[in-house]
Amino acid sequence: MRSPLIPEMATQEVQLNETLAHLKTESETLKSKLEEERAKLHDVELHQVAEKVEGLGQFVMKTRRTLKGHGNKVLCMDWCKDKRRIVSSSQDGKVIVWDAFTTNKEHAVTMPCTWVMACAYAPSGCAVACGGLDNKCSVYPLSLDKNENLAAKKKSVAMHTNYLSACSFTNSDMQILTSSGDGTCALWDVESGQLLQSFHGHAADVLCLDLAPSETGNTFVSGGCDKKANVWDMRSGQCIQSFETHESDINSVRYYPSGDAFASGSDDATCRLYDLRADREVAIYSKESIIFGVSSVDFSLSGRLLFGGYNDYTINVWDVLKGTRVSILFGHENRVSTLRVSPDGTAFCTGSWDHTLRIWA
Amino acid sequence: MTSNSNLSNMRRLVEQLKLEASVERIKVSQAAAELQQYCLQNAAKDALLVGVPTGSNPFREPRSCAVV
Numbered sequence: 001m002r003s004p005l006i007p008e009m010a011t012q013e014v015q016l017n018e019t020l021a022h023l024k025t026e027s028e029t030l031k032s033k034l035e036e037e038r039a040k041l042h043d044v045e046l047h048q049v050a051e052k053v054e055g056l057g058q059f060v061m062k063t064r065r066t067l068k069g070h071g072n073k074v075l076c077m078d079w080c081k082d083k084r085r086i087v088s089s090s091q092d093g094k095v096i097v098w099d100a101f102t103t104n105k106e107h108a109v110t111m112p113c114t115w116v117m118a119c120a121y122a123p124s125g126c127a128v129a130c131g132g133l134d135n136k137c138s139v140y141p142l143s144l145d146k147n148e149n150l151a152a153k154k155k156s157v158a159m160h161t162n163y164l165s166a167c168s169f170t171n172s173d174m175q176i177l178t179s180s181g182d183g184t185c186a187l188w189d190v191e192s193g194q195l196l197q198s199f200h201g202h203a204a205d206v207l208c209l210d211l212a213p214s215e216t217g218n219t220f221v222s223g224g225c226d227k228k229a230n231v232w233d234m235r236s237g238q239c240i241q242s243f244e245t246h247e248s249d250i251n252s253v254r255y256y257p258s259g260d261a262f263a264s265g266s267d268d269a270t271c272r273l274y275d276l277r278a279d280r281e282v283a284i285y286s287k288e289s290i291i292f293g294v295s296s297v298d299f300s301l302s303g304r305l306l307f308g309g310y311n312d313y314t315i316n317v318w319d320v321l322k323g324t325r326v327s328i329l330f331g332h333e334n335r336v337s338t339l340r341v342s343p344d345g346t347a348f349c350t351g352s353w354d355h356t357l358r359i360w361a
Numbered sequence: 362m363t364s365n366s367n368l369s370n371m372r373r374l375v376e377q378l379k380l381e382a383s384v385e386r387i388k389v390s391q392a393a394a395e396l397q398q399y400c401l402q403n404a405a406k407d408a409l410l411v412g413v414p415t416g417s418n419p420f421r422e423p424r425s426c427a428v429v
Contacts, residue, residue, distance in 0.1 A: 016365075016368065019368060020367060020368055020371060023368070023371040023372060023374075023375055024371065026375050027371065027374050027375050027378055030375065030378035030379060030382055031378060033382055034378065034381055034382045037382065037386065038386065041386050041387065041388045041389055042389050043388050043389055043390050044388075044389055044390045044393065045389070045393075046389070046393045046396065049390060049393035049394055049397060050393070050397055053397060053400075053401070056410075061409070064420040064421060065420065084419070100420075101419055101420070201377070238380070239377065239380075239381075240380070240381075240384070241381060241384060242377075242381060256396065256399075257399070257403070258395075258396070258399045260392070260395060260396065260399075261392075261396060275389070275392040275393070275396065277386065277387045277391075277392050277395075278386055278387055278388065278389045278391075278392035278393075279384050279386045280386075280389070282389055282392065282393060282396075300407050300409040300410055301403060301406055301407040301408070301409070301410075302399070302400050302401075302402075302403035302404045302406065302407035302410055303396070303399055303400050303403070304400040304404060304407060304410050305407075305409060305410055320396075320400065321396070321397055321400060341409070344408070345406070345407055345408050345409060346408040346409070346413070346418050346419070346420060347408075347409070347418070347420040348409065359420055361408075361409070361418055361420040361421050
């Protein structure tokens, strides 16, 4: 007579637990090995290497334009490649395209949702993408006819299962990269709305992303509520490098202009620089007096300056090489929520919960 | 079964860690030197860093005002 099934199942259960325990030990060992390997190459600090570099003088940067028109918090903005147009999105559901030279509004779209957390300009300058609490990313072709209703030509491209936190066109109008509160990033074909690749690995909401400069190849970096910054291969969907040194949510990530490094801004009130070839954090930009979170970061054209927009309404300007703050800019009357340097580096734009955008130069 | 998905998650984690551990790395001193070199090479073109001749930064030009 056959022995009862229950003891066999018990044996299977035991084997499963042993395998899990074995894998857990293996993962702990690998994590330690990773730290060890990274530490071996940590022979010097960035600011030590930069000791002989000439210090930066005083900066005179002021608000040169104020863009008024949003009815509520500005959440996101992006520059057009023409270096003068800007798209911005707000909690009130409006997406506005501005001419930053004249401060005139050129287009306005009302989204069917509030909290439009993400917007992006297409490389051609002929369309904008946006989304937020609707869990989608939609593309609006910009019409030359000011009277045309932009909403009529709207195309839904991306569908996530939670809010859209960021979006970016790749180097053409044909593909869009998105990040979401659902913990994933995704690459979409604009024309068909087809999902081309999805990126899994974050353990919580993904809040930001940035594409590597085109010369560096097909990668992008994302930051999330899991305190991790992940670098992804766009073709394979694989996470190729991961950095976990921040102590809180990462709100913004931006590549260094050469593509060899990226900066991050976090709710832990610090900005950090990670070098991709050294595979580690190489600088922290912080001060004891800065206790509010960083919402957005961007580099000046040469990568020497790092601009950070903070929740204490200020912009701190950092010397990337020396690690020191070179300037603090006041002007906004509420949190700075978004910050981008213009394509030719002549100015940078900030958006704020005070409903305005400012151009600084 | 939850234990099976835990198992596959753990296997995936271990594979991911193996991939990350195999990345080729360079010394921070070399990486830092190259970051610095890029900054210095491009400093002259960085308008926010060095400023540009008056009149060539469109944002620094005052907009024309009409006196009523």
